[in-house]
Amino acid sequence: MTLWNADWLRRMRDVLFERDVSRTIFEHTRNLVVATLVLAAGLEAIEHDPRDIGPLAFRSTGYVVAVLGTGLVLLNLADGIHRLSKSGLPRLWQTLLIAAYVVLFWRVTHLILLFR
Template sequence: MLKLFGETVRSEKAIKSIFDHYKNLAVSAVIIAVGLKVFFREDASSPVWLVKTSGGCIFVLGLVLLILNERHGMHLLNKAKISLPAYFTILFVYSMGWFVIANELVISHSR
């Protein structure tokens, strides 16, 4: 595991790929949050159907971007030649990150 970490630190391409992936993940999560906020907005001066439609479209756009980013990240992870314990450790940390993001979106929406 430490060997993998050392190799990753020395690879500019790997570091850029990791940061790009998480940047894209954060952007898509923000788009989803905006879509939910617009969709459930009660004090809109626009017609309700327009608010619901635009909020829903923004939410779906964020969801599509999130899924594309996740699939691309998993493709890159599967393509990497790493040991099985390192692979499962990365997968576990990655899934916990998804859980935290989903949880925060639900909690921020319920406030």
């Protein structure tokens, strides 16, 4: 029996497209990138304090933006965990997907900070 038989491909098509799993994956990826950009902008402002902007210092504004970005990342992670818990996947797969999310977030943050 081959892994790529027609029945397996039909099931994958059903899961990815009929149940909107591909749309959900793209939404979570987009949300991860946006939240990471917000976090990276806050970290950049904390690290470099070139001027004051009105009554608030640039650095203190950076802390607020970094906390907001962290909150967005955690909210996106919580939404993903909630959806995974309802999906019926085994706990091992859920744990692996959550670990992949955390590693991906960490690497995207590093890449964004490197390209500043």
